[in-house]
Amino acid sequence: xxxxxxxxxxxxxxxxxxxxxxxxxxxxxxxxxxxxxxxxxxxxxxxxxxxxxxxxxxxxxxxxxxxxxxxxxxxxxxxxxxxxxxxxxxxxxxxxxxxxxxxxxxxxxxxxxxxxxxxxxxxxxxxxxxxxxxxxxxxxxxxxxxxxxxxxxxxxxxxxxxxxxxxxxxxxxxxxxxxxxxxx
Numbered sequence: 001x002x003x004x005x006x007x008x009x010x011x012x013x014x015x016x017x018x019x020x021x022x023x024x025x026x027x028x029x030x031x032x033x034x035x036x037x038x039x040x041x042x043x044x045x046x047x048x049x050x051x052x053x054x055x056x057x058x059x060x061x062x063x064x065x066x067x068x069x070x071x072x073x074x075x076x077x078x079x080x081x082x083x084x085x086x087x088x089x090x091x092x093x094x095x096x097x098x099x100x101x102x103x104x105x106x107x108x109x110x111x112x113x114x115x116x117x118x119x120x121x122x123x124x125x126x127x128x129x130x131x132x133x134x135x136x137x138x139x140x141x142x143x144x145x146x147x148x149x150x151x152x153x154x155x156x157x158x159x160x161x162x163x164x165x166x167x168x169x170x171x172x173x174x175x176x177x178x179x180x181x182x183x184x
Contacts, residue, residue, distance in 0.1 A: 001141065001146065001147070002138065002141075002147065002151060002155045005134050005137055005138065005155070005159075006134075006155070006158060006159065006162065008134070009130050009131070009133075009134045009159060009162060010162055012130045013127050013130055013162065013163070013166040014166075016123050016126045016127055016130070016166070017123070017166065017169060017170070017173070019123065019126075020119060020120065020122075020123040020170060020173060021173070022038075023119035023122075023123075024116060024119060024173070024177050025038065026038060026039055027112050027115050027116050027119070027177065027181070031062055031063070031101075032059050032060075032061070032062060032063055032064055032065050032099075032101050033059070034052075034057040034058065034059065034065065036065070036087065036101075037051050037052075037057050037065065037067070037082065037085075037087075037099070038050070038051075038052065039085065040081050040082055040085045040087075041081060042054050042055075042074070042077055042078050042081040043077055043081070044074070044077070051067070051078065051081065051082075054069060054070055054071070054074050054078065055067045055068055055069040055070060055074065055078055055097075056068045056070075060098065063100060063101045063103075064098055064099065064100050064101065065098070065099040065101070066096055066097070066098055066099075067082075067091070067096060067097040067098075067099060068096045068097075069096070069097070072095075075093055075095075075096075075097060076093070078091075078097055079091050079093045079097055082097070082099060088102070089101065089102075104181075109181050109182055112181050113178050113181055113182070116174060116177045116178060116181065117174065117178075120170050120171070120173070120174040120177075123170045124167055124170055127163055127166050127167055127170070128163065128167075130163075131159055131160070131162075131163040134159050135156060135159060138152055138155050138156065138159075139152065
């Protein structure tokens with residue numbers, strides 16, 4: 001029973017790390033990467049859909065993305081969606097859409113670092129919330145007399161070790177992302 005709770009908490013914390021990586025993918029570095037446009041939503045027949053469902057996103061060179069819409073009529077809608085996103089990009093439209101990424105200044109690199117730190121802090125909060133939930137479940141088991149106080153204490157220590165391991169992993173990934181952002 002306690003082992004099931006531990007396994008569940010590990011899986012949930014691992015999902016939090018995956019979510020952190022997705023958040024980091026949106027924080028752009030100096031290189032072009034298709035995941036930069038993952039959060040862009042395009043109006044398509046009355047509803048907003050992710051850009052990758054109405055177009056192919058590829059890399060032309062290290063600083064340019066190419067967006068190939070599946071339908072020619074979508075070019076202007078995609079162009080507008082990219083311009084209105086909070087990414088600060090100005091696409092060039094022809095038959096396809098070229099999205100040049102501006103060179104990052106020191107100031108924008110610092111801003112990107114702040115965004116990355118915010119993503120990491122959100123991940124840490126999520127991990128701590130998972131710990132709190134699992135500890136609450138363990139206390140409930142103790143109240144129902146399904147486990148002993150010693151079992152509760154040991155399980156609490158184990159959950160704390162798991163939490164510390166994943167918080168350290170978040171810090172490690174944040175340090176790597178910050179180093180990547182500051183690399184010119």
